[in-house]
Amino acid sequence: MIVRSRILTWGSQGAFVLLWLAIATLVVAIGERYRYTADWTANGRNSLSAPSVAIVKALRGPVRVDAFVHGGAKQRAIRALIAKYRRVDPRIRLTFVNPNKHPARVRRVGITFNGELQIHYGKRAALVLSPTEIGITNQLARLERTGLQRITFLTGNGERGITNAGPLGLSSWAHQLRARGLRVTTFDIASGHALTPAAGVLVIADPRAPFLAGERKMLVRYLASGGSLLWLFEPGHTDGLGALMRPFGIGVRTGFAVDPTSSLLTGESPGFIAVTHYPNQDLVRGMHLVTVFPSAAALTLKPVNGVKATPILQTDSGAWVQHRPLKGLIRPKPGTKTGALTLGVALTRPVRPSSRQRIVAIGDSDFVSNAYLGEGGNMTLAMNAANWLTHDDAFINVPNRPSPDLTLILTAPEEDVITFGFLVILPLAFAGLGIATWWRRRRL
Amino acid sequence: MIRTIAWREFRSLFLSPLAFVILAVTQLILARLFLAHVNLFLMVESRLPTLPNPPGLTTLVAAPLLGNVGVLLLLIIAPLATMRLVADERHNKTLPLLFSAPISMRDIVLGKYLGVLGFFLVITALALAMPLALLIGGHLDFGMLACGLLGLVLLAAALAAVGLFVSTLTQYPAVAVMGTFGILFLLWILGYANSGHGLGRRIVATLSIVDHYEPFLRGLFSTANVVYYLVLTLTCLLFAVRKLESERVGA
Structure with a gap:
């Protein structure tokens, strides 16, 4: 009898437990499904802007x-x-x-x-x-907005190759461009085909052989028709393309840029230039990473009617240009003028009533090469340049929302009171009360 | 009646040195961690304005401290403070006295529960005093702090209920300590196994006691997390009542 009633109670208890656990699970699941969330922070840290x-x-x-x-x-x-x-x-x-x-x-x-x-x-x-x-x-905005953009690397005059996986090659960058949804192709200037704005963005990266007159003419026609261009060169390499940029007011100073303050940052020779600050221009807006340029040439800018050119990369004000690569010397030769050098320029020019031509010229090709693409902000700069040139630059700025509690100012006595009060006095007080309780109980 | 039992339970905690030892050790540990957080904040303070959406004193000092309180409660304080609630009565053979008294089991369980929860609230208040002391030299994000505090109180409520239930199952406080510790620790480390996929991961994440606490600390209020703690608390209390009721009938 007793055994039977016990089994009965156990059975009913077990049934109750199972039933209740089922109900509890259901309630938690419903709670997960139909939830109300609210962000209680002052600056909305847990919400999107x-x-x-x-x-x-x-x-x-x-x-x-x-x-x-x-x-x-x-x-x-x-x-x-x-x-x-x-x-x-x-x-x-x-x-x-x-x-x-x-x-x-x-x-x-x-x-x-x-x-x-x-x-x-x-x-x-x-x-x-x-x-x-x-x-x-x-990136979401870009995916929502644009079709397939194309970027074309010029070949035929010893330019850096997108299949070259060596330290000076551009294979990493090409790979990253493809990964970001761009179509990357090459165009052989000696192929006999005409270069049209269908190429998308044309990249000329450090050509070693001078261009022939016909090839130059082809490029001039391309630019006149409003094609976008990313022109990367290297000091000491002449490509005979200087005339190409003259209508846009861009010139290249012969020689190597030297910036002593860069070497403080990079620990390398002062010919290894680091850029830390960027102007408020679409291509570099919001960038706060250091970009590095191993051996760069300086650019000159002349105002040209109708062309809006903005320097995007500039050295510190103590820089200069010298004809030979730097060897140990960290002082300019007497008589050399020092000042901030421009290493990169972004320019726009209206071509038709509705569209604008975009050109970026940078006095260094190494910064996008496999060896240096991963350094600092180089990859970001290279990607920004590609996006800007493909007119894919409607940068959405997310407003900064600082917390209301960013400062803490304590005087030395205040600090002492907090430290000793919480770390010493309170624990000691509790320990004392504990000992007193123990003492009282012992006497009972 | 509930209030009398709760008050008696709360006071009886302080009749033994255990409560004071817990308070002293907890305060020492929390103060040390708090000062470490403050030091860290002072070290990065000058760089904060240059960061995007910089975190402030509440995020860097108050929230981690409340997190530490939660961990201490979960791992040490809850098992220790709840072990004797019912197990001791059973061990001292005073449980039949309670059974014969004209009080419902619900009142006894709730009374004991509220008594130990009161002790947890004292610890919470001690912990809260530290970030509030920083108001002499700075500001706090009170919305975020309130959210974290709500989370801590809900967590403490659930921990006390789990401990109380385990204590009704045995007559040895040591067994109750180990049992509570085991259950709570298991509920905690469940969150570590979050590398799985699909439904399994979601079930594990839903059960994990810490995954529900962390959003509160970030200032993110979600009814789903409130429901989890309330259901856990209610389940343990209900089981405790049922256990004692069946025992009373059996006796």
């Missing part, structure tokens, strides 16, 4: 984000970041790919950093170098 919300709301289809990331802390950070986007549009999905487990996929996609994201939208995909709101929002 208004420009990002606008971009996400304009998306017409689902977005898949593949995060190539290894490590728990980084995963959590990326999940929290994407969660901000998911709260605006739940159709954005996030999957993690462990780069160590999928090396083939990492190579195929062109991942270079731990924490890089690949965003899929519609049939297109693009990489985001650093997982930040500004990076993701701009």
